[in-house]
Amino acid sequence: MDETLHIASLVVHCHPEQLDAVRANLARLPDLELHQSSDAGKQVVVLEARDEGAILERLHTIQQLPGVLGAALIYHELLDASGEAR
Template sequence: MSQDYQVVSLVVHAKAEKQGQIEQEIAQIAGAEVVTATDDHKLIVTIEGESRQAVLNGIEAVNQTEGVISSALAYHQVDPLETQEPS
């Protein structure tokens, strides 16, 4: 049986007055991390998961966070994970 390990990075444009709150909310999303933030209210966010659906759910959660103006996918990588079946 195989699964995929997926990682994406997003550039997220935040409303200035909500940036701190947005960073805190993104940190609560499964697999998500705010890597850095710029002075012009852009956040670099990574989302990791063991399925495409998990990553898509994370992206959707970021997009629905109050104060997020937009997000753009900057990177996507998929690596197969091999799991051993019980013998």
């Protein structure tokens, strides 16, 4: 059984006046951590998933949230069951 964990970092850009609402919507998504945000409406989020397909689905979901101007994958890493990078 493959115990690979995919870690992905995204930058999500939204309308600044909708920052709080977008952050609230992001916080509702599973396996997602909110990190930094700016008053200009840019946010850094980290996703965890078991495969690339789940990362892409979550990225698409984020891109469709109200107020989101765009979301871009910035970093992707694979970790094995021991936590070592693959």
